[in-house]
Amino acid sequence: MTLDLERDGAAHLAGAAAPFLARLHALAASLPADKAGLRLHGVTELVGLLAPDALGAAAIERLGTAARPVRAILFDKSATTNWALGWHQDRTIAVRARVDVPGYGPWSTKQGLLHVEPPFALFESMVTLRIHLDAVPADNAPLLIAPGSHRLGRVPETEIADAVARCGTATCLAEAGDVWIYRTPILHASGASSVNAHRRVLQVDYTPADLPASLTWLGV
DSSP, rough: OOOHHHHHHHEEEEEGGGGGHHHHHOOOOOOOHHHOOEEOOOHHHHHHHHTTTTHHHHHHHHHOOTTTEEEEEEEESSSSSSSOOOEEOOOEEEESSSSOTTTTOOOOOOTTEEOOOOOOGGGOOOOOEEOOOOOTTTSSOOEOTTTTTGSSSSSOOOGGHHHHHHHOOEOOOOOOEEEEEEEOOOOEOOOOOOOOSEEEEEEEEOOOOOOOOOOBBBBO
C-alpha cells in the first residue's frame, strides 16, 4: 500500500534528494565521524540545502511558505555505531535560550543544545523530513511507523504498545536520494542494522509556527 501523508502520517518521496546527493555526502564527510546522532546547528552548507528552493520544498508544499527548518540531526548507523530505537513520539524542540513559559517543560540539554518539551499540539503543525544519504533495504534498519498514529495526540508511554498494535506497522524502505516525510507526532521506531554498511539519514523538523513570549526556535 502506498502511504499518504494526511491519511497515514507518512509519504515516500522517491528521488526527491537525488539532485542534492553529492552535496549531502560532502556535508557528511565534513562532520565528525562515528557519531550515532549528531545535532547540527550553524553549518553553513546545511542552510542552503534546506532552503525553500532545495530540500525544503517538500515541507513548504505541505505547510505553506512560513515553514522553516528548526532542528536537524544526522543519524549514522554503521558497524561502529549501531543501535535499535523502540516505539516513541518526538517530544522535544531545540530553542535558543531558556524562557519559562506555562506549558513548556521539562528542559534538557542534548549535545550542548537546549531542548524543551512544548505542548504537544505544537507538533501537530509540523512535518519531519528523513533525507537518505544511503540505501535502506529491509536489513539496514529502515524506519518503522504506525500509520494513522499522528492523529492520536500525545500517547502515554504505557499506551504506546497498544496504539501500535491498533494502527499496525509500515516499513519505510529507501534508496539513496529518497526522502520520507512524516507528520512529526507519528509513532515510530527502528531496529539495529544487520549489515556492515552506513545508514546515514539527515532528519529535519519543519514548522510554520512561532513560539510564545520570548522563546525562539534554535533553527539550523
